[in-house]
Structure formats: C-alpha cells, structure tokens
Amino acid sequence: MNYFKKAVVKQAALTAVLFLTAPQFVQAGVFNPETFTLKNGMQVVVISNHRAPIVRHMVWYKVGAADEPRGKSGIAHFFEHLMFKKTKTLKSGEFSKIVARNGGRDNAFTSHDYTGYHQSISVDRLETVMKLEADRMRNLIFEDNQIEPERQVVLEERRSRTDNSPGAKLGEQMNAAMFLNYPYHDPVIGWEHEIRGLTKADLKKFYDKWYRPNNAILVVAGDITAKQLRPLAEKIYGVIPAGKPSKRLRTEEPPHNAAIRVTLRDRRVRQPSIRRRYLAPSLQFGESKHVYPLEVLAQVFGGGTTSTLYRSLVVKQNLAVSAGAFYDGDNMGPSSFGFFASPRPGVSIEDLEAALDKEITLLLENGVTASNVARAKNTMLAEAIYARDSVGGGARVIGSALAAGQTIADVEEWPERIGKVTAEQLNQAAKAVLIEKNSITGLLLPKKRNGS
Amino acid sequence: MSKSFIAILSAALILIAAQAAVAIEIKEVTSGKGIKAWLVEDHTNPIITVNIAFRGGSALDPVGKEGLANLISATLDEGAGDIKSQEFQQKLEDLAISLSFNSRLDSFSGSMRTLKKNQVTAFNLLRLALTKPRFDSEPVERIRSQIIANIRRQSENPRRIARRTLFTKLFPGHPYGRPSNGTEESVQIIKLADLRFFVAQRFARDNLVVSVVGDITAADLKQQLDQTFGALPEKASPWDVPEISPDDKKQTIVVDKAIPQSIITFAQPGIKRDHPDFFPAYVMNYVLGGGGFESRLYEEVREKRGLAYSAYSYLAPLDHAGIIIGGAGTANARTGETVKVLRDEWSKMNKSGLTQTELKDAKTYLTGSYPLRFSSSGRIARMITAIQLEKLGLSYIKKRNGYIEAVTLEDVNRVAAKLLDPAKITMVIVGQPKGVTSTPQ
Known part of the structure; x- marks a missing residue:
C-alpha cells in the first residue's frame, strides 16, 4: 500500500x-x-x-x-x-x-x-x-x-x-x-x-x-x-537525452565534541527503552577500513539471541527484555554504530544504561574472541545463499548500493571481504568508534506524573 | 517521443494479461508411516524451506489463559531434548538454520529454513522442538517477560487498540473476541503444565500439514517425514470452536487517545473461504478496497481528497466466521468527512455493484499477478500450507485463475447487494476525531 x-x-x-x-x-x-x-x-x-x-x-x-x-x-x-x-x-x-x-x-x-x-x-x-x-x-x-x-x-x-x-x-x-x-x-x-x-x-x-x-x-x-x-x-531508455550532470553536494559533518542526550517522555509510553548510537564510518565516509569489522562486530556483540549483549543483559542478568546492536556501512554519508535495550519490569532505565555501559567497557577492555568472530562470520556468509533465493531480492541490494555511490564489486565481493575480517580488526574498530563524545543516547520514557 | 507513447500506452490498455502459467509443480509425498507433505522440488540453490501447520490455534487458549499458544510459539525453540536453551539457539545460529513458530486464531504454524548440507540437523531440531520441548523455567520466564513488555508496548499503539477493540465488539463471548496474544494478567498466570498440556493435546499427525520447497528429493523427504513427525501422537485431542455470526448492530466506538491522526478500523459480516460466493466476493473487494492503487476507496479517500495515506478493505475469512474489514487513518479534524466517504462507497458498491470495465480490469490483475506470489521459497511454502489448511486440493494453483475468470458481473453484483451493508458496520476510531458520533454503550 x-x-x-x-x-x-x-x-x-x-x-x-x-x-x-x-x-x-x-x-x-x-x-x-x-x-x-x-x-x-x-x-x-x-x-x-x-x-x-x-x-x-x-x-x-x-x-x-x-x-x-x-x-x-x-x-x-x-x-x-x-x-x-x-x-x-x-x-x-x-x-x-x-x-x-x-x-x-x-x-x-x-x-x-x-x-x-x-x-x-x-x-x-x-x-x-x-x-x-x-x-x-x-x-x-x-x-x-x-x-x-x-x-x-x-x-x-x-x-x-x-x-x-x-x-x-x-x-x-x-x-x-x-x-x-x-x-x-x-x-x-x-x-x-x-x-x-x-x-x-x-x-x-x-x-x-x-x-x-x-x-x-x-x-x-x-x-x-x-x-x-x-x-x-x-x-x-537509450533515446532519452542526457541532462547536465548534477553533483551531489553535501555539507560535511564536523568533529563531535560532546556526548548528546535526548529524552522523550510521553503518556503513551508503557515500555521504556534506550538507544545509543556512535558516529561511525561508512564505505564512503571516514575510516572505511572499519566498515566490515563493524558489520561483524554488530553480529558478534548484538546480533540475536546468542550475542554477547543479549546473553549478558537478557539471559544472565535478567535486566532487559531485549538488547542488541546494529550497524550499516552502506550510507553515502556518516553512519552510526548503535545499541538498543528495553528493561524488564522493575528495572530502572538508569540501571539498564549502566549495565549497557559496562558491557561496552568490557568489550573495549577485553575485546572479542577469535572463535566468536569465526562463528559470526559463518552465520553472515550463509545469509548469502539465502539472499539468492527470491526473484527480486538482488535488485534491491544492488540498486541501493549503486544508487548510494558504491560499485557492483562492493556487493559481489562482500563475502570475501567479510571472510577476511579478524578479531584484531574488530577490536581496533570498536576502539576507534565507541568514543563517548561521539555518542548520542536516546531515552523513551513514560510521562512523569504531576509533582514528580 | 510523447506521440509514439500515446499509441503504445493505449495498446497496453486493451491487452488482456495472458494466463502467465505458474511454473511450479507440487507433488504429494506420503511417508512410510503415512505422513503426507506437499513438495516443490527446486535444486537451483542449496536451500530447503519447510512450512508446517497444525489446525487449531489461539482460539483454543483456555479462558483466563489467553496468550498460551503465543507463549508456546516463542518458547519451542528455547531448548528441546537434551539441548538447553542457549545451546539450541547457538546451534541454529552456527548452522544458519532459521526456525520459528507462530500462532494464529485457527492454526499453529512453524517454519524452518536450512542449507542443504545441514538438512539432517535442521529436521532433527524441528523434531525436538515439536516433540520434546524443554520449557525450562529460565527461558520461559524470559520469554514471558518479553511478551508482557510487548503487550505493554502495543497497548498504546493506535492500530492495535483499534483492531483489538473491533474484535471484542464483533465476537462478544466467543474465542475470536479474546486477545490472542493475551493480556499482562493472563500471560502471567500461564503455568509450565499448561504449556506441556497444550503440546500434548494439539501437536498430532491428524491435524498436521507439511509443505517443503527446495533442494530435496521425494525419496529423501519421505525419510525425513518419518524421522521428524513420526513420534507425534496420531490424533490431536478433539476441539470445538462454535460458529459465530459477527455482531452487526451498527456501532461506532471512539477510543480517546491524544494523537494527531485518528485510526479508523471497521468490519461487517462477510463470508468464509468455503462459501460458494467466495470468488465473486474476492473480485468485488479488489475493486472496493483491495487493489493497491486502483481501488475505489483509494481513489475516493486518497487520490481525490487527500484524506489519508492508506484506505483499504479486505476479506478476512476465519474457520468459524467471515468478516470484511476496512480502514483508513486521517487527521482528527477530517475524520467525519473520511467516515462519510467510506460509508458512501460501501453503499454505492452495495447498490450499483461493479461496471463491466471494473470487472474486466479486476480479472486481468488478479489472474495476471498470481504468478508474482511464487517469487521465493518462503512464499511458495506459506502459500501451499494455506491451500492445504483450506483443503483446496493439489490442483488448486492450476485451477485458481479459472475460478476468477468464471466470475460474472451478475455474480459479483448479486454478492455485493447481498453482502455489503453500511447498516451492519461496526466501527472503531482511535484518536480525537471530529464529526463522529459514538454509539452509547
């Protein structure tokens, strides 16, 4: 529709x-x-x-x-x-x-x-x-x-x-x-x-x-x-006259110097949640060498029910009903590496945020294991075969890549590039991106009652 | 350039879409133990997609324990046999097998997708989930809290409120009127014993349908069927959901919410899938509000007046009731006008029916677009599961366009006159609508 x-x-x-x-x-x-x-x-x-x-x-x-x-x-x-x-x-x-x-x-x-x-x-x-x-x-x-x-x-x-x-x-x-x-x-x-x-x-x-x-x-x-x-x-299509080429002029993003917090309170929010995003490179913006490691990092750290973040916040600590990470490096401009979580009943958003911060700190201090990286890569690469199943799926993937300024090789070589990613590269990428001053934290909260 | 286009495009207008053949062949496979499956073999990619369903769904949840089937659908893959929750999930993840379950009012379904090389493990995990789910307390409590969080989140979603309220009004005192995902309270009191009892009662061979698409031969599938489903009990416990005529007392219910756009959802009695008038009603609905950018509701509400982003109607045939549902979303201030347009279109279709041109266009679209539904393994598997659940027969896909072609203007207009009735519409509006009077409750 x-x-x-x-x-x-x-x-x-x-x-x-x-x-x-x-x-x-x-x-x-x-x-x-x-x-x-x-x-x-x-x-x-x-x-x-x-x-x-x-x-x-x-x-x-x-x-x-x-x-x-x-x-x-x-x-x-x-x-x-x-x-x-x-x-x-x-x-x-x-x-x-x-x-x-x-x-x-x-x-x-x-x-x-x-x-x-x-x-x-x-x-x-x-x-x-x-x-x-x-x-x-x-x-x-x-x-x-x-x-x-x-x-x-x-x-x-x-x-x-x-x-x-x-x-x-x-x-x-x-x-x-x-x-x-x-x-x-x-x-x-x-x-x-x-x-x-x-x-x-x-x-x-x-x-x-x-x-x-x-x-x-x-x-x-x-x-x-x-x-x-x-x-x-x-x-x-070949008979349509070409026009004057138009350059895509985009204003640049300056360095970020302060962490940002955004809070939205609404009477209609009955299940609070937190989102955290860090300014990140993409294939065409900033340190693009981190793109593939960041894709794998999102999978290892926050991609589904076996990820580090889900296991810790949802399964082991009983603090959250959901938790995960996301990243996409296909933008023409800057991207972001993000986290999300929503608390279990009785858990405050402050405690959940503190627990999320602790997981991020642990990631930066201890890094990821080579075996977890290998597992995540394997899962991601299998998705490739599935991607070929539907008639139109490839059109969307290739079209969006080309229209955003990438090449066919960027899509076709994806498995190879993911395959080469190492745990060490993940750790470097995490250190380069998960920097507080580049972050924004968004809280979705119920409206406070009068007087509180 | 534009001149030649006029000619070409006019030509396109009078083309009748050729009966593009649906290029799939379904085989019915019966295993040694008598378990049947529909198979579409396709060796293009090393992928196998499985879709299964048991007849009987959330309408069978015990009173007060609404949400039971939904809770089961989210916990079957959280450990089974000797494999505990996280280990089970890790196996799925490592082998890139996707396994998920879903409950609906009248059925409980599952889908599994695997690479050919992991076929044996994948079918085995499916078997374990169906026959030996663990329901350990940690994963059950975790999933329970997720479902409750989701119920809370949805409790302020205007579309969900509208739909929930509508079904409560349409089916008072009937299982269809109860919240299929449950309430915070009902989900809270479901016990582990309830989960086990449900599985023992509901998952059996006599209410099971199986659909398989992809890189597997019939001989191979036969073995897998016995290994995967052979341990299920032969018969499900008998169940009874009464037939119900949806409420038709012309109510309008306003649910006050401080949002800028009013969500309008409405329904009136319709027909079930096995009704002889199903196809005329289906064609009629395409013209009324089923066609994406072509329907009358789209034209009158969106295209001409800019009242809404979407305006639609669809037939919702359930096993024990039939309804026709419609809806739109519009700024609070314009709700009265939008409701009037929706009702007027309903009346107009009831009184005058379709034109010959509309019927012809509907048929070319509905027949010509049928092959588009077969664009991926997952879609094919889901579709042939639905065909099995509705007992439409192995040759349905080949016959289906013929049923559409056979609909006459007389049929469709007779059905419009009989079926559609603005005086039988139950309407729910969530928001702060202007120009609408709610029925005293």
Missing part, C-alpha cells in the same frame, strides 16, 4: 538490507549480475533468476532526501508521490492502473541516499512497464490540482509514520541531534512546516535537476538475460 515501504527511518530500513546484502559462501560473487551502460549514461544491471516467468523492474535515481536544498526537506519524497500523477501521455493515477491491468504491482520508496521505483510483472509485460517508466522520467506535468491533495496525503503519511508514534518521534529527534551539519539531520519525510511550504516551482526544479537518464540506474531481476534486455533498454 505504501509508496515508500522502506526508508523513512533510514537506519531501521538499512539494517534489514544488511542481512539481505549478505552474500554467499565460497564461490565468487553473490548475485552474479551483468551490467552495461547506455549511450546517454544510464547504467543497466541484469540479475538473472529463472525460478518463475516474472521480473522485477526497478529504476533508481541517485538522489535522496540528503540531496535536498536547505529549507526544502521532504521534497525528494513528496516528488516521488507525484511520479504517479499526470504525464504528457497519461492521466493521473493511470500509471499504476496500467501496471495492474497487465497483472503487475508497482510502488516506490525514498531514502536519504536514493529514490527507487519498481514493478513486478510477468516477463512478457516487461516492455510495457519500461515504456511507462521511461515516460515519467521526463514527461511529468505539474498541476496544482494534483499537488495539493497529494500534499495532504504526505502530511497524513507523516502523521501515520511519525507523529502518531512516540518511538518514531524519538528516532527523528535523535537523527536531528546527532547529525550536526550533515543532511541526514532532516527526516526523509520532511518537517511538517517545510512540507507545507514546498511549491510547484520547487518540485519542477527538483525534477529537472535529478530525473535524467545519466542520473538513473535500471535494474532488472528475474527471468531475463542481459542479451535479451539490451535492445529493449537501448530502444526505450
């Missing part, structure tokens, strides 16, 4: 992708895609999977909420909604209707780093959806009577995702507090007053700047080969 199922809360969305990314055991490659580039600069990737006579067709644009002009937060996502409206050849809403009449499904999503549009459809209807997608790349028509109702829809979406949920509001506040200057500061869906202020001219300008074939990637996964796709891609 939703236009962007993924990505409003970037961190949460990408944690899931981390597991999907997880490629295979020993043999080279994960999805073994084929790729070529059209004359107008549009990259094409094909991931063959012949389990059913269906395809997932995706067009990714290398633009996300972090590329928005200042004061125009939410425009990337708002614009994504408008892509389902009127074009020179189609009436508003007709895009999805045609897809449905051909037995297909369609949707789209926006994150901080990219925007994606996709359809799943029988392979003999691929050409139809390619033509539709190519049409709206350049032929969109902007009219007030389209924009205004959709603005209300986006505001409802914001209420539904964020304003109705204390946990989501805390997440939004934490992002805003954590990123001092990098555009991850602003929520993907936008601040309400800025969503209200977006104009037709803003939207048109955004479209003309970013929606160009040379800023797009076509990914098709399913019952097709590159040889079969190429002539269609050349005929349908």
